[in-house]
Amino acid sequence: MSETAEKPKDIMFAQALNMAMNKAMADDPKVILLGEDIADKEGGGVFKVTAGLSGTYGTDRVRSTPISEQAIVGAAVGAALVGYKPVAEIMLMNFITVAMDQIVNHAAKLRFMSGGQTSVPLTIRTTTGAGTGLGGQHSDMLEAWLAHVPGLKVVAASNPQDAYGLLYSSIMDDNPVIFIENTPGYFVKGPAPAADHTVPLGKASIPREGTDITLIGYGSSISRCHAAADKLAEDGISCEIVDLRTIAPFDEETVLKSVAKTKAAVVVHEAVRSFGAGAEISSRIHEELFSDLRAPVGRVGSGYAPVPFSPTIEKAWMFSQDDIEREVHKILG
Amino acid sequence: MASTDMADKDVLVDIFTRADLIMQSDIKFRQMIGAGQLQIVYYPVRGQEVVSSAMMAAVNQDDYLVTIYRGLHDQLAKGIPSKELWAEFAGKVTGTCKGKGGPMHITHPATGVMVTTGIVGSGIPIANGLGLASQLEKDGKVTVCCFGDGATNIGAFHEGLNMAQIWKLPVIFLCQNNLYGEHTHMRDTTGSASIKQRGEGLGMRSVQVNGNDAGAMYAAAKEAVEYARAGHGPTLIEAMTFRFHGHLLGDTSHYIPKEEMEQAKKDDPMPILRQQLLDLQISEADIAAIEAKNAAIIAEASQFALDSDYPPGDEYRIDVLDVEIAA
Numbered sequence: 073m074s075e076t077a078e079k080p081k082d083i084m085f086a087q088a089l090n091m092a093m094n095k096a097m098a099d100d101p102k103v104i105l106l107g108e109d110i111a112d113k114e115g116g117g118v119f120k121v122t123a124g125l126s127g128t129y130g131t132d133r134v135r136s137t138p139i140s141e142q143a144i145v146g147a148a149v150g151a152a153l154v155g156y157k158p159v160a161e162i163m164l165m166n167f168i169t170v171a172m173d174q175i176v177n178h179a180a181k182l183r184f185m186s187g188g189q190t191s192v193p194l195t196i197r198t199t200t201g202a203g204t205g206l207g208g209q210h211s212d213m214l215e216a217w218l219a220h221v222p223g224l225k226v227v228a229a230s231n232p233q234d235a236y237g238l239l240y241s242s243i244m245d246d247n248p249v250i251f252i253e254n255t256p257g258y259f260v261k262g263p264a265p266a267a268d269h270t271v272p273l274g275k276a277s278i279p280r281e282g283t284d285i286t287l288i289g290y291g292s293s294i295s296r297c298h299a300a301a302d303k304l305a306e307d308g309i310s311c312e313i314v315d316l317r318t319i320a321p322f323d324e325e326t327v328l329k330s331v332a333k334t335k336a337a338v339v340v341h342e343a344v345r346s347f348g349a350g351a352e353i354s355s356r357i358h359e360e361l362f363s364d365l366r367a368p369v370g371r372v373g374s375g376y377a378p379v380p381f382s383p384t385i386e387k388a389w390m391f392s393q394d395d396i397e398r399e400v401h402k403i404l405g
Numbered sequence: 406m407a408s409t410d411m412a413d414k415d416v417l418v419d420i421f422t423r424a425d426l427i428m429q430s431d432i433k434f435r436q437m438i439g440a441g442q443l444q445i446v447y448y449p450v451r452g453q454e455v456v457s458s459a460m461m462a463a464v465n466q467d468d469y470l471v472t473i474y475r476g477l478h479d480q481l482a483k484g485i486p487s488k489e490l491w492a493e494f495a496g497k498v499t500g501t502c503k504g505k506g507g508p509m510h511i512t513h514p515a516t517g518v519m520v521t522t523g524i525v526g527s528g529i530p531i532a533n534g535l536g537l538a539s540q541l542e543k544d545g546k547v548t549v550c551c552f553g554d555g556a557t558n559i560g561a562f563h564e565g566l567n568m569a570q571i572w573k574l575p576v577i578f579l580c581q582n583n584l585y586g587e588h589t590h591m592r593d594t595t596g597s598a599s600i601k602q603r604g605e606g607l608g609m610r611s612v613q614v615n616g617n618d619a620g621a622m623y624a625a626a627k628e629a630v631e632y633a634r635a636g637h638g639p640t641l642i643e644a645m646t647f648r649f650h651g652h653l654l655g656d657t658s659h660y661i662p663k664e665e666m667e668q669a670k671k672d673d674p675m676p677i678l679r680q681q682l683l684d685l686q687i688s689e690a691d692i693a694a695i696e697a698k699n700a701a702i703i704a705e706a707s708q709f710a711l712d713s714d715y716p717p718g719d720e721y722r723i724d725v726l727d728v729e730i731a732a
Contacts, residue, residue: 150530153531187512
């Protein structure tokens with residue numbers, strides 16, 4: 073099969089993120105990057121996501137920092153208060169735990185507590201995700217903690233095009249945004265975005281239309297939803313997929329409209345199932361559509377345990393395509 | 406000994422004017438809370454007036470300030486208009502933050518007051534960000550970051566000062582060392598003999614000064630400000646002081662030995678500064694006029710706070726994000 077000239081080149085997720093930051097920095101001199109090892113002298117980021125940017129924009133704007141997560145986020149908060157649009161890289165999501173005071177007590181609240189006199193247009197990029205044996209402190213999905221804090225937006229992309237559009241929108245947004253990347257997903261390829269491709273925050277997408285059940289997910293769960301939907305189609309089950317893209321505040325309108333049509337839903341995420349974001353989404357669906365549902369909304373997530381190291385336990389713990397299929401069959405009887 | 410030679414007459418009058426406003430405001434707050442006219446948690450500042458007044462006399466209105474829950478002295482010294490400040494303390498819609506911040510979260514960008522935090526030590530990393538913005542903008546501004554001795558035991562202090570030092574940020578870290586973190590004396594919580602030593606350990610220019618001595622405090626402040634504006638980087642000022650009314654109002658200071666409190670009150674910076682003005686041939690009548698003017702400002706501001714309305718309940722949906730949250 074020959075490539076046509078129109079077919080967009082495939083790029084990796086990490087490249088899409090790099091392109092988004094590059095565009096944001098070119099468009100707005102107030103965009104600055106802070107994080108451990110992010111400048112080229114230190115390697116352009118541990119996953120090379122910021123590679124080349126310090127060369128183009130200088131180390132004043134692309135600053136490698138000490139291993140000081142509170143200081144990184146705090147500096148980003150302070151600069152944001154006076155008109156900068158900082159992008160702070162917290163290398164791994166578990167490291168956010170040592171900067172939670174700056175995120176929860178300050179970034180999220182300063183607009184409100186100042187009565188709107190100040191704002192914190194800050195983006196925190198962070199990566200995480202299980203499946204590659206990183207163990208208990210390098211792969212947690214902690215989005216539910218952050219989604220629970222009023223004043224924060226939480227974003228996760230499922231493909232390079234969305235990653236590009238969502239990261240650019242996050243940087244330009246006037247609110248603090250936590251942008252969650254997926255470590256194993258950095259090297260997954262997908263169609264490259266056009267330079268002017270945008271994705272608004274707060275707007276879900278429907279990458280697959282269907283009639284029997286809605287699968288709702290975000291970030292790393294979307295590829296598994298697609299795989300499960302392909303398999304279920306063989307059994308004659310038509311799945312619609314809603315990719316939230318913004319986890320908080322989530323696009324209730326798109327979710328409810330889809331479920332009102334299919335009358336059945338499963339929420340799918342990699343995070344631990346108990347008290348996860350899926351509980352809130354499921355609950356909202358029940359509140360609005362209870363009498364229309366064919367069965368209670370299902371939830372698929374990972375097990376109630378820290379992320380295990382050994383591949384056998386990690387695999388057993390982690391949510392899977394099989395779990396999604398099983399849940400769908402259970403709901404549809 | 407007070408070092409009057411280190412600041413000229415006009416500067417001392419300026420410092421006194423600010424410090425007297427703080428002292429009288431603190432007295433009035435305690436009075437009104439005691440009388441049940443205000444129902445708020447209050448962190449008294451009596452005893453620490455001169456530290457802030459001398460510091461803020463050395464900076465400009467558009468320089469930035471980050472302070473903490475015990476911040477009334479810093480906020481008044483920086484120039485927040487009393488009416489808005491009092492109204493915010495009272496939770497009224499006419500306050501600096503529409504009543505949504507309260508005493509622990511005073512913000513007033515018009516006078517450079519960017520953050521007041523209720524979390525010990527957390528202002529330090531944020532001050533760095535303001536300093537970073539000034540460094541990138543080349544706007545010549547400095548950021549003053551106030552905190553107490555207790556804050557030097559939390560991680561944010563060490564992370565923050567280290568980052569400020571490596572990036573040579575124009576930030577003045579003003580540690581108002583009143584010797585007590587909540588109810589515990591510094592000697593029981595702090596491994597180093599001084600806070601200055603901690604700054605030195607982080608490679609930072611660090612000075613210790615009697616913060617209650619207006620001339621010495623002003624000289625230290627001015628030097629740090631000039632150092633920062635010249636691009637040389639941050640300074641840690643350890644300003645020795647004392648608080649006369651405990652951690653928060655209602656605290657009996659039972660953990661402070663009687664002799665220590667008596668000595669501190671004997672060293673009360675306010676009568677000393679007043680006497681300095683008299684010694685400089687400023688007349689009793691001129692000083693009394695400053696005090697009367699401050700009293701009038703406070704009378705008007707406190708009445709304004711009492712008379713103002715509380716914000717409407719629906720206000721909670723505004724300023725959470727940049728769009729109003731649906732009801």
